[in-house]
């Protein structure tokens with residue numbers, strides 16, 4: 001007999017079926033024992049005659065059940081669940097796996113449980129309906145996105161995870177090379193340089209559901225790795241890219257509305273310059289909702305006309321506002337020599353309800369201008385030519401004008417799922433200070449591993 005999913009059982013009244021899943025609850029009523037059985041589709045009531053087989057079965061045991069699908073008397077029907085009009089009269093039970101008492105309740109939404117505990121037992125936390133819903137929503141979002149990009153003629157291309165350390169903005173995670181002792185790979189802060197090189201390679205329309213890894217200082221709502229819809233296009237204007245991203249968000253929001261109830265505040269998206277945003281809202285990720293209590297409204301807005309660089313008093317140098325590959329707006333280049341702080345760039349950010357969701361820009365595509373910006377932000381040019389030689393040289397072999405963006409998938413899913421932080425929409429997130437409590441990472445490695453890598457650990461003082 002094939003397995004039937006719980007939520008398909010109502011179509012099989014009168015038939016004997018086989019179900020498999022977890023025991024969610026058990027209620028003993030004298031001669032009868034009631035189990036609620038849960039599988040990925042839903043939950044269903046099973047009725048057993050009290051017996052020595054059913055006696056030991058407890059919550060979260062994994063069982064296989066055969067029985068007849070019976071309509072419940074009207075007074076016993078439960079309209080709150082899909083299977084509420086039926087129950088299974090069991091005639092066979094097979095225990096597939098026993099379970100210890102769980103460290104926490106999985107029938108609630110889980111917000112009341114200490115997060116450290118939830119993350120330590122994440123594989124149990126994921127059994128929770130809310131988490132199942134969030135991960136499924138994330139899947140739907142990514143599936144829709146891939147189909148949308150494909151329809152628009154984009155090609156998904158994977159770029160390496162082991163790459164070279166370059167000063168791109170954040171700190172790199174580094175990976176020692178055993179085969180090349182003393183040398184290190186870096187994990188990519190984003191596929192930025194690769195996607196630009198793909199444009200030089202004639203791909204013209206690239207995207208990737210990509211992981212970006214940044215060794216940044218701990219902050220509650222930050223993850224060492226996050227997922228982006230990374231995209232890049234050749235021969236485009238700023239408007240072309242903004243329109244593409246906007247169309248994607250509009251269609252995606254409609255596609256997900258049956259699951260999220262979320263609606264867009266206004267379309268086309270509001271547009272606001274960086275200067276206006278700072279003056280009116282005091283920050284560059286304005287929440288343009290009039291009434292922030294309205295939970296089901298997503299207020300998207302574009303922020304444009306960012307400065308190219310800003311002065312860092314601490315470092316005594318000009319820092320890129322987005323990154324060093326951003327193209328200044330036409331006509332702004334001459335200010336680079338005279339008044340760099342006044343140069344307006346082609347950067348555009350998409351914000352929603354006060355969160356930054358996406359940054360992008362047109363890019364520099366000549367060696368001359370790229371070197372000029374590198375110099376402006378204080379890179380040692382001898383070093384820079386070594387570190388970015390691949391990109392600078394590529395620009396000398398016929399680089400098309402290009403630009404792109406990288407919407408953050410975690411944040412976007414968080415907003416659609418109405419969750420307070422991105423950890424709730426990531427299957428296996430890390431804590432605010434970058435630890436995976438379930439795997440116990442990061443962790444020490446063996447002295448053999450260190451030896452192979454020709455690395456030595458200096459004793460470091462214990463973290464307070």
Ligand code: ASP
Pocket residue numbers: 189190191192212231359360361404405406
């Ligand atoms: N690579 C950039 C980032 O990760 C986004 C972009 O400019 O496309 O922020």
